Amino acid sequence: MAVRDILIIPDKRLRLKSEPVTAIDKSLRALVDDMFETMYAAPGIGLAAIQVGVPQRVVTMDLAKKDEPKAPQVFINPEVTWKGDERSVYEEGCLSIPEYYEEVERPSAVRVKFLDLDGKAREIEATGLLATCLQHEIDHTNGVLFIDYISKLKRDMVMKKFKKAAKLGTGKPLAEDKEPSHHIG
Numbered sequence: 001m002a003v004r005d006i007l008i009i010p011d012k013r014l015r016l017k018s019e020p021v022t023a024i025d026k027s028l029r030a031l032v033d034d035m036f037e038t039m040y041a042a043p044g045i046g047l048a049a050i051q052v053g054v055p056q057r058v059v060t061m062d063l064a065k066k067d068e069p070k071a072p073q074v075f076i077n078p079e080v081t082w083k084g085d086e087r088s089v090y091e092e093g094c095l096s097i098p099e100y101y102e103e104v105e106r107p108s109a110v111r112v113k114f115l116d117l118d119g120k121a122r123e124i125e126a127t128g129l130l131a132t133c134l135q136h137e138i139d140h141t142n143g144v145l146f147i148d149y150i151s152k153l154k155r156d157m158v159m160k161k162f163k164k165a166a167k168l169g170t171g172k173p174l175a176e177d178k179e180p181s182h183h184i185g
């Protein structure tokens, strides 16, 4: 197991559409192990494989609170099959856009189908934080970032700051002024 580097915007790989997983084998299990280690180290509550540079449709997640036991979840080839009409707003953050948070409106409830690590097909109905996190991570597998939902003015400002930071080689242009638990992944 190893902590892998997390890609930061404006890294173009974050815009790739990831490929479906075709075999749940040893190398996929190793990727999942590394993703969990990377996610817990960050810390974040969700991570998509493309965020560590692997364009495969794999998502790891753990929504347990600090004082609760770990609750790791893996979603392979996750796909939204249904969205509820009701929408809710949640302040999102992303490990690939460190220290930046904005309110994003998404469907409050979604149904998601995926494969588990045994290759078994599953479908769940998610609400609350799980629904938000699943939509955020599934977006990553399609090359979509949460800043795509905010105003162009704000998005351009964020991109400009991160482009400048990438040039300077610092990577993290924004001051840490909020709890890192806000990072969805």
Ligand SMILES: [Zn+2]
Residues within 6 Å of the ligand: 093, 094, 095, 096, 136, 140, 184, 185
């Ligand atoms: Zn993210």
